[in-house]
Amino acid sequence: MKFIRVPIIKTLRKSPFKALKDHVNIIKESANLLKEEFRDYIYGNFNEFEEKRLKVEELELKADYIKSNIRNHLPQKFRMPVDRGTFLSLIGELDQVEDTIQDIGEWILIREKPVPDNLQNDFFSLFNIAYKSIEICEQSVIYLNIVIESSFAENERVKLKEIIHNLHRVETESDTMERELTKKIFSMENDISPVAIYHLSKLVFLLGDISNHTENAGDRIRALLAR
């Protein structure tokens, strides 16, 4: 609007931490879609898969847009109460989570075959762990906003650190499960095709990657809290 000469208008802008919340909401939404995709996949039901994959793709674009918006609109002149570099690498990690969600859907669709019966439960467990790590990640970004609102109150920072600690626990859990599941897949080398082994073991790797990235995101948030 023209005919405005008030300096207050240029003094503040939307908090990038709130934008981060928008970003993590999209990750959660995509994770929910992936949950449906994954169930369909395990039971070999590929009818609505493509539709869901497209939705995830759309969400990924949206997340990308938020990410670049934060990056582009965080010029040097805006001071933040936290380290800018760490903040930017936090967005990077969150974006990797979203990318991995998309990759999993696409990787599944490359080979439209159901999962062998004796592996189904293991895959469900591994997926649930990845999903849980996303939930905790979302929770910690929401809590990061609470910490900012409290202007870095000590007790709120402690609570956030506790939440982040869970991410480490979940990541370790995921690591163990990945190792065992991969072993189990390879132990079936005489029963299933090498292609299936390759496809399944890469899927394990991708699922494990989600908790790696959420853990990294947690580490970045913890670095932001360091005073």
Next chain:
Amino acid sequence: MYTLPILIIAIIAAIYMSWNIGANDVANSMGTSVGSGALTLTKAVIVAGVFEFLGAFFVGKHVTTTISKGIVNPVSIEPHLLMLGMLSALIAAALWVTIATYFGLPVSTTHSIVGGVMGFAMILDNRLILWHKLIGIIGSWIISPVSGALISYLIFLTIKKTILSKTDPIKEAKKVIPFFIFFTTFIISMSIIYKGLKNIGLNLCFKYSLLFSIIPAGIGMFIGHILLSRYKYEYTDEEDKYNKLENIFIYLQIITACSVAFAHGANDVANSTGPLVTIVELYKGKSVSSKIIIPLWVLALGGFGIVLGISTWGYKVIHTIGEKITEVTPTRGFSAELATAFTVLVFSKLGMPISTSHVIVGSVLGVGIAGGFATVNYKIIKNIIYSWILTIPVALLFSSGIFILLRIIF
């Protein structure tokens, strides 16, 4: 001598200058209240309209006196020239503010009028300018935003230490807020009562003013305490806890929003009424003495102009700002506004013409320094300093030019 046309033009120019203040500067003071959601647009317009007028009417005379006779020595100028000079200052300032507004430069109406008054005096004689007073005024332009920043920093730090950092912030807020109410009410009462009620024939000394200000402040504190102790709360989650806390601060921010509007009216009305008062006095045939009696209708006219500015253009600007700076939450807005109201009222009482807009920016930055905002644009300081440096010479030149022109016409 055609003094009547000069008076009429001066009245129109003064209304236009006040209109400018209402159209833009008021929005700057109300922005933090609308941005935080403490006031809706309609409420903001009503609060601004009422309190700007009251501030102008009750406390406007101190700064008006300074603009009228604190920058140039009126006694040593021939009345006719002084009349034309003040008119040139008014037109020049209004013109520059209009141009700056078009280009979105954050210039201050106060700086413009001071530059304008200097301008015509310099054409006549350098020695007419009361340099020692002028240096004081320019000093106050630097001190006032800094003091706004310092005070808001301390207020927000207090909120942070006594409320935000506690496990149950609402419980602590119930104890601390009554003191905030006391402090805020006390400042406003004091500014109205001390030297302010002369207009209606009441002139109380400092001691009595102090006493009569403590009474409403105490009542406010008591009511606040009663209301807060009745407030029952439980929160669903951590987010809800801070939301509830911010909701309590909305009521405080409504008080400070009124105070800022009041303070703003008190200081900025002078930018239009200062020159007008001199012209009116000269029109009545009185020579301008150092003792000044400001006609109340002039202050009312200034207040009216501001209200006109708010209702015809300012509300749009308030709306735009309100949408832009939603990052201000009531705790932050309260800190910045209380600091602004306090600073501006103190400077108004001292008769110092300062820029309220710059003080509120200073106060917002102060909250930022205390860690109240996720992102703060400190570069705005540079913009503001540039606009200072630009405003004085431009307003000065405009005023000189118009003065030469007016001398030819009249």
